[in-house]
Amino acid sequence: MKILADQNMPLVEQYFADLGRVERFDGRSLQSDQLVDVDVLLTRSVTQVNEALLNKANKLKFVGTATIGVDHIDTDLLTQRGIAFTSAPGCNAVAVAEYVISSLFALAQENASSIEGKTIGIVGVGSIGSCLRKKLAALDVNILVCDPPKHEAGLLAEHCDLDTLLAQSDIVTFHVPLVKTGKHSTLHLMNKARLAALKSGVTLINASRGDVIDNHALLELMQGGAALDLVLDVWENEPTILTELLDYVRFASVHIAGHTLEGKARGTQMLYQALCNIEGLKADKSLADFLPKPSVTDVSLQDTFTLADLGQLIHLVYDVRRDDGILRRHLALQGFDSLRKNYPIRREFSTVNITGAGDYAPTLRELGFNILNNGHIGDY
Structure with a gap:
């Protein structure tokens, strides 16, 4: 072939x-x-x-x-x-969820605040939104979810309509597909009116598709003095993005939220398995055959560790501020697509084995870290 x-x-x-x-x-x-x-x-x-x-x-x-x-x-x-x-549904769900979590803890560090007690609205609870929801459930936060198609299909009893979610959330993160027409269109889901209705201090995260948020309306709102914390991984008209908006974005990146080594490789593996199935061949290759050993694999926590230190642990694996710096420093010279193509290696929380987790083992496990008990992955 x-x-x-x-x-x-x-x-x-x-x-x-x-x-x-x-x-x-x-x-x-x-x-x-x-x-x-x-x-x-x-x-x-x-x-x-x-x-x-x-x-x-x-x-x-x-x-x-x-x-x-x-x-x-x-x-x-x-x-x-x-x-x-x-x-490849679900291939990069873990990666995008960890991008969002890294962003939340970076904002908390820089704002000298905490995500504890915050209300987080997840718009879209497919593979990515569900993965993020599960990870966030390990933390002391309130979670609202919005997914009209799933709710109408009887698959989401806890559904909250979008405008209510926007009014009640301190943090709103989007994980919807781009649907341009129909009852459940997501094109400019966040239009000028919805953006203007956001309460002051809200964190708005988009790691889905750029067209979900009207970027020009968002720029106009921010230029008018709106107090929002913006985290944008995706943009309208990629790769020719609205660079004026960058001045108002706390953390910006080049559509790489899902680009962990594991996430991208999972996608390739899923296509390989599908083609083998069609051709009637045995799919006998797996990620373990090819992925390199990460640079950091083992972390020992001390008795002084508390959840207040969680951000340090998360950013040991991935800190979104690295990617924000890369974009701002190199976008004009290298361009959006080149930065995306040459994205540096990033790994997932699961590549880190943790000893000494103690009472925090369940939380760290739900976030995706491997918890070791007497040198072996397992429950305490």
């Missing part, structure tokens, strides 16, 4: 080389001519897979996107053409 894969997708050769010949492509500049005689297309969110791209795809039988979202894929077209398709 001829396999065409996005240049930013990790471990493709390691997983797919036994299945065919792998060639790489630039996700934003892929042309229809490049799909001639291609059997398998492996892509990410920056590539629009539509009629214009596929009009010369004479052999294509499988399309996979190593992302949760599928708004860049014309799935109806693939069905019409009999082309198998799979996404």
Whole structure:
């Protein structure tokens, strides 16, 4: 098979080389001519897979996107053409949840405050929102959730309507797909009116899709003196973002919330498993075969450790301020896509084994850390 894969997708050769010949492509500049005689297309969110791209795809039988979202894929077209398709739901859920948690503790440190007792509104409780909800439940916070489609399907009894959630939350974080039309459209879900209605001091986090928040309306609001703490990983019109908004954003990054080494590799693995299933082959490769050992693996906590020290532990693994600094210092020279393509390695909380957790073991375990008991991962 001829396999065409996005240049930013990790471990493709390691997983797919036994299945065919792998060639790489630039996700934003892929042309229809490049799909001639291609059997398998492996892509990410920056590539629009539509009629214009596929009009010369004479052999294509499988399309996979190593992302949760599928708004860049014309799935109806693939069905019409009999082309198998799979996404990677949940592949980067842990990564995005940890991005949000790192941001919350960084804001708490800089504001000399605490997230304890805060009300956190999660908009969208799919794979990512559910993962974040589970992690936050280990902390002393109040959680509100909003997901109208899930609620209407009877899958979310605790649903809170969006405007009520916005009015009651100290922190609002978005984890919805981009839906441009229909009853549950998320395009400019945070429009000028909703942004203006936010109470002073709210933290607004977007690690879903840039178009969920009207960036121009947000800029106008901030220029007018609104007191909001903004954490933006995604932007309208990527890679040509509204740079004027950067002056008002506390932590900004280049659409990398889900880009842990584990998160990206999980996406590749899921596509490999799906293709093997279609081809009737045994999927006998796993992440453990390929991921390098992290630079920090073992942490010993002392008796003096309390949850007030939790931010230090979290930022030992990942501090969102690193990525904010990279964007601000290098965006003008290198550009959004280049920074995203060359994103430095980031690992997940699960790569750290903790001893001496004591009474804090359940909390740290729920956040994702490995808790060691007598040198072995397990319960206290």
